[in-house]
Amino acid sequence: MVQKAKILLVDDRPENLLALEAILSALDQTLVRASSGEEALKALLTDDFAVILLDVQMPGMDGFETAAHIKRRERTRDIPIIFLTAINHGPHHTFRGYAAGAVDYISKPFDPWVLRAKVSVFVELYMKNCQLREQAALLRLQLEGGGKPVGDSKEPAGLLAELSARLAAVEEQAEALSKQLDDDSADAAAVATAAHLERKLTGLRRALDALEPGAGSGAPSLPSQN
Numbered sequence: 056m057v058q059k060a061k062i063l064l065v066d067d068r069p070e071n072l073l074a075l076e077a078i079l080s081a082l083d084q085t086l087v088r089a090s091s092g093e094e095a096l097k098a099l100l101t102d103d104f105a106v107i108l109l110d111v112q113m114p115g116m117d118g119f120e121t122a123a124h125i126k127r128r129e130r131t132r133d134i135p136i137i138f139l140t141a142i143n144h145g146p147h148h149t150f151r152g153y154a155a156g157a158v159d160y161i162s163k164p165f166d167p168w169v170l171r172a173k174v175s176v177f178v179e180l181y182m183k184n185c186q187l188r189e190q191a192a193l194l195r196l197q198l199e200g201g202g203k204p205v206g207d208s209k210e211p212a213g214l215l216a217e218l219s220a221r222l223a224a225v226e227e228q229a230e231a232l233s234k235q236l237d238d239d240s241a242d243a244a245a246v247a248t249a250a251h252l253e254r255k256l257t258g259l260r261r262a263l264d265a266l267e268p269g270a271g272s273g274a275p276s277l278p279s280q281n
Contacts, residue, residue, distance in 0.1 A: 058185070059083070059084045059085045060084045060085065060104075060105035060178045060181050060182060061084070061085045061086075061087055061102055061103065061104045061105060062079060062082075062084055062085070062086050062087065062104065062105055062106055062107075062108065062174065062178070063087050063089060063095060063098060063099070063104045063106075063107045063108070064076065064079075064086060064087065064088055064089065064108050065089045065090075065091075065092070065094075065095040065107065065108065065109045065110055065113075065118070065121065066090070066108075066110040066113070066139070067090055067091060067110065067113045067114060068110075069090070071110065072088050072090070075108060076088075078167045078170055078171055079170075079171060079174060081171065082171065082174065082175055082178060084105070084178055087102065087104070091113060091114075091115060091116065092113060092115065092116030092117065092118070092120060092121030092124070093115070093116055095107070095109070095121055095125075096121065096124055096125070099125065099128070099130070099131045099134075104131075104134055105134075105135075105177055105178045105180075105181030105182075106134065106135045106136075106137065106174055106177040106178065106181070107125070107134055107135070107136045107137070108137050108139055108174070109121060109122060109136050109137065109138055109139065109157075110138075110139050110140070111138055111139065111140040112140060112141060118138055118140075122136055122138075122157065135158045135159075135177045136157045136158060137157065137158060137159045137160075137161060137170075137173065137174070138157045138159070138160045138161065139161055139163060139165070140160070140161075140162055140163065141162070141163040158177075159173060161173075179232060180232070180249060180252060183225065183228060183229055183232065183252055184252060184255075186225045186228075187225060187252065187255055187256060187259065190221055190222050190225065190259060191259060193221075194259070194262060222256070222259060222260060225256065226256050226260070229249070229252055229253055229256055230253075232249055233249045233250070233253060
């Protein structure tokens with residue numbers, strides 16, 4: 056069973072959170088509510104999120120300050136943030152949102168279809184990254200075991216073939232996603248995130264190829280998962 060991604064919804068108004076849940080329920084992911092910046096930061100201490108929808112105008116800690124805290128934490132700095140605001144203060148206000156680390160800035164009332172499409176892109180990228188981490192974990196177990204089978208009686212060559220096939224499936228999905236982003240003229244941030252994922256996949260493929268018989272001695276270094 057594929058684990059669902061978590062999406063963090065941050066807004067001080069319950070009716071706005073309810074509206075976001077209604078719009079995003081079709082994605083069939085786990086939606087987590089936070090009614091303040093402080094509550095959002097607390098949720099981010101324990102859970103991993105695919106994307107954060109963050110209201111700008113909130114009492115106490117506003118969206119800009121909340122985003123600044125998120126970007127200062129190593130654990131959460133790479134989570135995409137989509138700012139939502141009911142007030143359009145012009146280019147300067149929008150620039151402040153991007154400067155705070157947002158990947159997008161949407162004014163209310165927003166088109167539900169557009170918002171859902173934007174969120175779905177980051178959910179898909181998150182799921183691909185999760186798949187990549189799983190493949191890397193299997194490779195590390197193989198390397199640490201000195202070439203011995205992991206978890207079953209498979210020969211090393213058979214396990215490498217299985218890992219290669221799994222990685223090929225992820226590579227194919229990542230390539231299709233990149234083509235889709237290009238075709239849809241997606242946000243530059245989403246395209247950059249997809250390109251980063253492809254670079255990590257390339258590094259993982261090189262590490263796996265180095266394990267093949269006749270590829271030379273010595274354990275290859277695996278790509279960073281940051």
